[in-house]
Amino acid sequence: xxxxTNQEIQELSKYYRANLINSIxxxxxxxxxxxxxxxxxxNLAVFSSVVxxxxxxxxxxxxxxxxxxxxxxxxxxxxxxYYTINHIHESFVEKAHFTSANFDRSDxxxxxxxxQAQYIDDFKAPFVQExxxxxxxxxxxxxxxxxxxxxxxxxxxxxxxLLGEIIGEDGNVDLEAVESICVSGLESYSKVGKLxxxxxxxxxxxxxxxx
Amino acid sequence: xxxxTNQEIQELSKYYRANLINSIxxxxxxxxxxxxxxxxxxNLAVFSSVVxxxxxxxxxxxxxxxxxxxxxxxxxxxxxxYYTINHIHESFVEKAHFTSANFDRSDxxxxxxxxQAQYIDDFKAPFVQExxxxxxxxxxxxxxxxxxxxxxxxxxxxxxxLLGEIIGEDGNVDLEAVESICVSGLESYSKVGKLxxxxxxxxxxxxxxxx
Numbered sequence: 543x544x545x546x547t548n549q550e551i552q553e554l555s556k557y558y559r560a561n562l563i564n565s566i567x568x569x570x571x572x573x574x575x576x577x578x579x580x581x582x583x584x585n586l587a588v589f590s591s592v593v594x595x596x597x598x599x600x601x602x603x604x605x606x607x608x609x610x611x612x613x614x615x616x617x618x619x620x621x622x623x624y625y626t627i628n629h630i631h632e633s634f635v636e637k638a639h640f641t642s643a644n645f646d647r648s649d650x651x652x653x654x655x656x657x658q659a660q661y662i663d664d665f666k667a668p669f670v671q672e673x674x675x676x677x678x679x680x681x682x683x684x685x686x687x688x689x690x691x692x693x694x695x696x697x698x699x700x701x702x703x704l705l706g707e708i709i710g711e712d713g714n715v716d717l718e719a720v721e722s723i724c725v726s727g728l729e730s731y732s733k734v735g736k737l738x739x740x741x742x743x744x745x746x747x748x749x750x751x752x753x
Numbered sequence: 754x755x756x757x758t759n760q761e762i763q764e765l766s767k768y769y770r771a772n773l774i775n776s777i778x779x780x781x782x783x784x785x786x787x788x789x790x791x792x793x794x795x796n797l798a799v800f801s802s803v804v805x806x807x808x809x810x811x812x813x814x815x816x817x818x819x820x821x822x823x824x825x826x827x828x829x830x831x832x833x834x835y836y837t838i839n840h841i842h843e844s845f846v847e848k849a850h851f852t853s854a855n856f857d858r859s860d861x862x863x864x865x866x867x868x869q870a871q872y873i874d875d876f877k878a879p880f881v882q883e884x885x886x887x888x889x890x891x892x893x894x895x896x897x898x899x900x901x902x903x904x905x906x907x908x909x910x911x912x913x914x915l916l917g918e919i920i921g922e923d924g925n926v927d928l929e930a931v932e933s934i935c936v937s938g939l940e941s942y943s944k945v946g947k948l949x950x951x952x953x954x955x956x957x958x959x960x961x962x963x964x
Contacts, residue, residue, distance in 0.1 A: 561925045685905070714941065
């Protein structure tokens with residue numbers, strides 16, 4: 543096994559370290575965040591830091607790093623109070639990846655990467671038409687993570703829109719059926735297949751495992 | 754497409770809502786968190802909320818919900834200041850799942866689920882011997898998320914231990930080679946295969962996409 547201490551991680555080249563440390567938390571969800579500025583300029587950006595916070599109320603977090611990357615998504619969320627989270631599927635993974643290029647604010651990634659903006663009811667922020675699982679989010683709170691200048695954005699689900707056929711009787715969603723993907727590191731995308739579904743873990747049901 | 758408003762989500766049954774809302778953020782990383790109490794009782798628990806916070810310094814976050822589930826992991830982290838993050842692989846996914854059963858504090862999940870505790874150097878918290886990608890974490894900070902009583906735990910990587918062969922020349926880690934898995938919803942686990950790796954997204958390299 544290869545062993546890096548904290549000191550050795552600090553001494554790695556910036557590029558190598560970024561790839562390594564972005565790889566080792568495991569697979570990450572692949573989502574596009576859709577926003578609009580107060581003057582009507584839309585923005586779309588790939589994020590791998592979306593995290594479930596709670597089901598009741600239905601809250602989702604995501605980490606933004608306003609100091610190191612263009613702030614369009616973050617600024618639009620603060621300015622309008624709304625954003626969308628849209629699953630990335632195999633069919634448009636390359637388009638989704640290139641939304642992370644450093645486009646001018648006046649160039650919408652919907653246009654440059656040829657993904658269709660979709661407006662639902664009177665919700666302000668644009669959804670991704672091509673996405674089969676998407677959420678309209680109301681911004682609730684930002685929590686600064688002072689230790690490295692990142693920010694936890696917390697939002698509440700106002701609209702949840704997904705293909706009806708993929709919702710199971712128990713509420714579980716079959717993400718494999720719509721070929722949602724996941725991210726490894728910064729630039730690698732992976733497809734996903736079912737492995738196992740287990741019953742709710744209770745002490746009396748624990749199998750008789752062996753080493 | 755099926756459309757749930759916030760109001761309709763609130764009116765769902767608790768079980769259905771938990772499954773649905775835990776499914777829709779996309780695939781989640783599958784990790785085991787290893788801890789030890791001040792009196793030497795080890796604990797192991799599956800978490801799907803691990804999130805990359807930054808590479809320099811190398812920081813990782815995770816969400817804990819001390820109000821709703823047993824607090825052993827959280828209490829041990831606060832008491833000792835150390836914990837481990839260990840990838841779950843296909844070979845021990847069922848053992849990993851059942852660590853979430855509500856065992857007594859005196860029953861270590863290492864024993865009940867037959868995973869081997871491993872101690873590295875003089876690091877306090879136990880690693881999972883069977884895991885091929887694992888981190889020894891130093892607890893830095895907890896940030897309360899008052900809106901729903903969850904907590905963001907922030908830690909710094911003190912030791913990063915992984916199979917040397919899976920580290921690419923650029924620092925990217927081949928998680929598929931060690932069959933790391935991901936989580937969907939609360940009880941479903943998925944296997945992962947390579948889909949695509951793209952170059953760093955620059956405006957001048959954006960392909961000529963079509964709708």
